[in-house]
Amino acid sequence: MAVLVMTGTNSAAPIRVLIVDDHPIVREGIAALIERQADMVTVGEASSGEEAIACYAAFLPDVTLMDVQMPGTGGIAAVEAIRSGSADAAILMLTTYPGDAQAVRAIQAGAAGYLLKNSIRKELLDAIRSVHAGRRAVSPDIAHALAVHALDERLSEREVAILRLIADGHANKQIAWRLGVSTDTIKANLKQLFAKLGVDDRTHAVTVAVRRGFIDR
Template identity: 40%
Template sequence: MSEFATRIKSTEEAADKIRLLMVDDHPVVRFGLAALLGLQPDLEVIDCCPDGDAALAVLQAIPVDIVLVDLRMPGLSGIETIRKIHQTSPQARPIILSSFEYDEEIYEAVNAGAFGYLHKDAPAEEILRAIRQVHTGHQAFPRRIAERLSNRQMTAGLSSREREILELVAKGLTNKEVANALRISQFTVRNHLNHIAAKLEVSDRTEAIFVAIQTGLIKVP
């Protein structure tokens, strides 16, 4: 085979591959998954980005088919990144990549335009199947999540009182100040904050505020 024919064949093979972009702020996840995906003959990892802004810059320069997006990242949130992907590169199809399975995050990500959900601990076969499935134009959600979506059972997770308390805490109020504002005891405020942390799968109030703002649960001026 001539050198020219070899180059043509190589170009055609590259064009047939599913082009992937990884977006995750954890290097171990980015490069570990990229190494796995890079071994597949029908996949090509275009780039691995630590945040949403870097991913959007790549998408403006290089065509991509599938974008694996972490939901909880510093700076631009995963949900906002997914929204901007549709504006920047409408042919690219985002898939959620997360260590969490919190209803509100998944629901908001689907509304933003996510085509699927992958847990970071998912088996390699499930990850590869989801990527190929979304590339063919289908959605790829685990049955447990698909059922909750189809039955409209995705809930915000936090009660109106819990949101109210978290918004006040996000504005800088202490537990005592929140208790006085809402005319409840500090003990009740502390219990609510513990429940909020458990529901959002976070360790403290600072992280709870960060997640709640990123997922649209609360809005703080």
């Protein structure tokens, strides 16, 4: 577990930030940004969801910066675990992909914000201050994706499972066997799935599903 403890020197209590990301360079970059702010201080770092849960309990930060995709316990599962014990935890998600479906899951889990990593230098500091003040913070690209797909029909658990199996290279007969249904049922599910995603074939379905965050690749 990587932990960095610091103390603020300004008279007003600084915003205490926990940084969670499985890439050390990302953590170092964020810590360097925070270090230059008079109203913020890094209290800890973690490289996984499991470490994030433990560090949150140890340091009780004001704001937690949480990577979405990490080996083992992912960011969204870590948010759920932290929020189950601390309903007022302010957690800001960081992601590489502007997928609306993944953003919805994060917000439903209790995240207060959702930022793209490529906009960290422009948006992160204001976002930290916003979620600390009880407001939400969402990158414009993600907000746009959420607005565009707000009225779309949601995918069912079976449809998401089918997408994962397609992405792993399984044919309809194999998917049917794995899900315990008939091949005709899978064909009907695919027809409905393609309509929801606005695609015409399996390859395009996987591409759109990954981009929007329904499945990880």
